[in-house]
Amino acid sequence: MRDPKKSGKASAGKPVSGRSAPGVSSDNSDGGYNAGMAVFSYIIGGIIVWSLIGWGLDYLWGTRWIVLAGALLGAVGGFYLSHMHGLTSSRKNAGERPAASGPSTDGDTNAK
Template sequence: MSDRKRVGDSDASKHQVTGSAPGVSAENNDGGYNAGIAVFSYIIGGIIVWSLIGWGLDYLWGTRWFVLAGALLGAVGGFYLSHMHGLTSTRKNAGDRPAASGPSKDGKH
């Protein structure tokens, strides 16, 4: 996802919208509450959706284990999405900003 930012034209609207997760502000003034709700939504939503898909496959094929596999897949997928949106990282560096991830800019370790 790209980091889209939109700044209002007037001085009264100083909220920025980023391309991270829905409901998570750029300043993180909410202390992680919105991030926690987003993580919870991703995981529970994934479990529900993939369990229903598994239930449908169980119904069609006469099996009984796809619903469990769907629930596990949904939980893992929800956690993966929340991790990719940067909601599960708690690492901070000196500037109280999230620590950089990935290779360094100079190409060394």
């Protein structure tokens, strides 16, 4: 049974990650290596799985192009999945605001 006082720790003593992506901790102490490996795994895994599906459909239907379409679909799907898990977006450092988007308003005084 789980101790409510230790709800922030896993049974092995490691912190529980609040993110859904594998290999990325909530305090970002792992750096970009684990996130990069997760992105790589999603993309390569998608290419392999969808290429095999395309190869099987090529074999059934007697075509030769579906395996290529499957590889492209797998790469796009892997990138999309890693983006939705927050692995490819830029992260904010603690206490910093992101850069403002849109045109600058302080340069209007020099306009002619």
